Amino acid sequence: MKRTIRTAALTACALIAALGLPAGVAQADTATPRIDLRVLVVTDGGPATRAVEAELDGEGIPYTEVDLNSASRPTIDASFLSDTVDGRPRAKFQAVVLPNDNPFATGPEMAALAAYEQTYAIPQVDAYTYARPEAGLQYYVYGGYAGSLDGITAGVTDAGRAGPFGYLDGAVPFEDNDASVSESYGYLAVPLVGADFTTYVDAPVPGTTGRASLVGEYRHDGRRELVVGFVYNQYQQQFKLLARGIVDWMTDGIHLGASRNYLAVHVDDIFAADDRWNSTYDCTPGDVDCTDPGATGSTIRMTSADVAYATSWQETNDFTLDLAYNALGSEDFKEENDGSDPLLTSLVADKDDFRWVNHTYSHEFLGCVQNTTVVPWVCATNTDGSTQWVSQAQISSEISTNAAWGQANGLPIDTTELITGEHSGFFVTPQQPVDNPNLASAFTANGIQWAGSDNSRDPQQRQVGSALTVPRYPVNIYYNAGTKADEVDEYNYIYGSRAQGGSGICDDNPATTTCLAAPLSTTTGFDDYIVPLESRQALGHVLGNDPRPHYVHQSNLAEDRLLYPVLTSVISQYRALYADTAPVVNLRQKDIGAELQRRAAWKSALSAGTVTAYRIGSDVTVQAPAGTQVTATVPAGTTLGGSEYGTAYAGERSGWTASTGSALALTLPAPAVSLTGTPASADSVETTSTAPGTRIPAGLTD
Structure with a gap:
């Protein structure tokens, strides 16, 4: 049965209620929100969310894990996701990673997440979800494919190269290390007619001359989802090739930590x-x-x-x-x-x-x-x-x-x-x-x-x-x-x-x-x-x-x-x-040692909770104890103290900066990051509706 989606704009009072703000703080409704540089990872223990966590760990990006298998896990609601700091609304997470497009057993948590994402323009990664209308895709039986992807060569589309996967030259080969073992499984699917869906990575559909989406962005209801249609683990080449782009997409290329490719x-x-x-x-x-x-x-x-x-x-x-x-x-x-x-x-x-x-x-x-x-x-x-x-x-x-x-x-x-x-x-x-x-x-x-x-x-x-x-x-x-x-x-x-x-x-x-x-x-x-x-x-x-x-x-x-x-x-x-913007980095022994040393200290600082980082509009603030080597990745043109921050890699800037104990103030290039979205109350968000142009194959119900 189809259900409708309500997208009515909130009044000031409704916005305060949706954000869980106390009454009498109406001025927060017009303040530019603070977005903390931290990722929320909701995991079901599967390999896809574990792989994303491994990438976040490797880059040095702080995240909070909510394990759906844990009886003691927190409930994801408005107060878990946001609050106010100095009268300003705060989004506690800059991105959300889910094991699929809707992993919750009950509706309120997904509704709370959807309202949060709409209000603060927070991106959502569906780490591995099957092709279906709720993800902006036709069922695979309509021009797509489901099955083993071993040995295929996927490709980054023009939109992908212009967007989050621009550091790749184009080809994304999938491993086939053992002909007797199925190593990769996934869905190739065609976007729904009328859906606002952009394919970033596609692959040839077996038995046809067509191509279909493996990774794409689905925009709907004032939200953005990165829909990943294949399963993977952290060691597989196809994930390693795409991991940087997944992180850059979810963070708008603004996050703590950094990544490069090294060979010595x-x-x-x-x-x-x-x-x-x-x-x-x-x-x-x-x-x-x-x-x-x-x-x-x-x-x-x-x-x-x-x-x-x-x-x-x-x-x-x-x-x-x-x-x-x-x-x-x-x-x-x-x-x-x-x-x-x-x-x-x-x-x-x-x-x-x-x-x-x-x-x-x-x-x-x-x-x-x-x-x-x-x-x-x-x-x-x-x-x-x-x-x-x-x-x-x-x-x-x-x-x-x-x-x-x-x-x-x-x-x-x-x-x-x-x-x-x-x-x-x-x-x-x-x-x-x-x-x-x-x-x-x-x-x-x-x-x-x-x-x-x-x-x-x-x-x-x-x-x-x-x-x-x-x-x-x-x-x-x-x-x-x-x-x-x-x-x-x-x-x-x-x-x-x-x-x-x-x-x-x-x-x-x-x-x-x-x-x-x-x-x-x-x-x-x-x-x-x-x-x-x-x-x-x-x-x-x-x-x-x-x-x-x-x-x-x-x-x-x-x-x-x-x-x-x-x-x-x-x-x-x-x-x-890889594109020429992401060359292999060839360091001598002492520089490798220093990099490992800085990473260990950074990981320790994150674990100790002594690093605070957030952005407000075009300003990024990082606070860390004196002597801490701070690392961040930001768009080209970002400045620190009037000079361009870090060094160039993969179309971005990143580097290490010793904290003096005072806040490090980074200024993002114009135009500043857009924080737009269509506010909606939690009870008005429908998360399982059928998107336009849907065809439902026999045996499946909506």
Whole structure:
């Protein structure tokens, strides 16, 4: 049965009642409202609202969660949504995220939300809703589609590029990582005839030549809804591509927090030679677990030709590698080659083309003293049973000697940065469950402020002496592989079942490691399987607003140069997806560390409730304790103290500003943000009416 919608304007008294304002505050009816920079997320526990929350967390945007599954959750009514501050009406939330267009079991809460959105022009995101007239769409059976979206390539429309998704070049590919698993489900639908609906992202309708909406804006009853017609989780590429635009749409591009896409790659062991994988014995000669006396092998080391290739590749791809060097590798090579090291000569000649990081002089293990007479190794102990530790003096020597050698050879190093060999000195389980107690003091003695750590075992930044850690992502291209055949053979062993002649790790740990269906071809497996997999995983980090660097080894720049196919794939895919206004950000280690440090402090300030932010018309005010690094995203042209705020990215401005304790006053560019809407009383809002032009298929009722 159809029901009508009443949109009569309120009188001043009715507006006061709708806002829950006390009598006698009629002047608030004409005051420009205050809109707090906070998002309301109403969740049903599904993956779509969890994904939006993850994006808000990642960007540093404050939000309030209301869990529909919680018996103790607050009731969403006028007093929950708004009040007055200093006689001015206040909207407590700048945007509302719902799991669908109407998730409430009863009508009053949705009616209260609708009245709130109308009164303050608050946008609403329907995180995942099926195609139906209440969302401004025809049922999918009329020119649309419902089902798996795996592998489709959606596209940003002209309206989307001119609006919230302008940072994308156009294509929005949906993942299809496993042909046996349905990874994405959704609805492609045609907007209702006569509905005020703008499609931002569409896709081809299977079996037809037409396209239909996946994401669009539905304007009705003085409200705006972003209608998302597919389900997703926070890790899927399609969501990561659209997440920024969803946030910008709901906040009008004015919010606390910020987002950028980062990529940095550290190449460890520069000047050293890495031992090569032995495919006969399935181990690496020189490693403590390669004990068979017949297991011998050669080493892998870059050449001058590899340096020339690296500099050329960097110039072509407009990207800078970070080279983590071990000086003893060059000194040993010179000793064995009449005092000459062509690799050193080439790298010194091109030293300014790279960034350089101290990786210690000899790559010595700097944790406990290792007892390698057993496999796996254990920490050596003193007579009283206590652990033998590498001394502070020895750690300091490794740091300072390498730094002095680099400076003597003209390498432009920053002595506050360090990466220890194998991330040693930090804890490594199960043998060494705590840091070497001498590590912190050695860092402090040498002025180390930023120390690389292994994200796979130590993912959170933490303080160690004078240093903060910089967690690094390992790339699954092995240090002991110089050729594609080496890489694939070792890959087959590690991820192969025992029945396939593999290590059996996947047999013993099925929850965390999947066995290969069959061994990869040593001829084609690298290009056909490993490169797509590793580039997809690295690209996922890039698209996740995650500044953490990746790391590989110098052997991966030598021989078959295994790094480049993966890295070229990541960069080329990225540039095909993003507009030039959103370039990949390539930071050095200390700048990554500082970004992580600021984010942690910002998150702590938000959690403590010490940050207040709101906008009134064209003015944005942020109040935070003195010393707090404040971050916000605003439209281009926004000023702070008469100067344009922040730096440009994706068509907006964002940045970090140290609070002095006084309010930070940002001025938005003209025209100021419109805060218009058609006021209506809560009891006059109809939230389930059928929109114009509706056709109802058999079996469905309105």
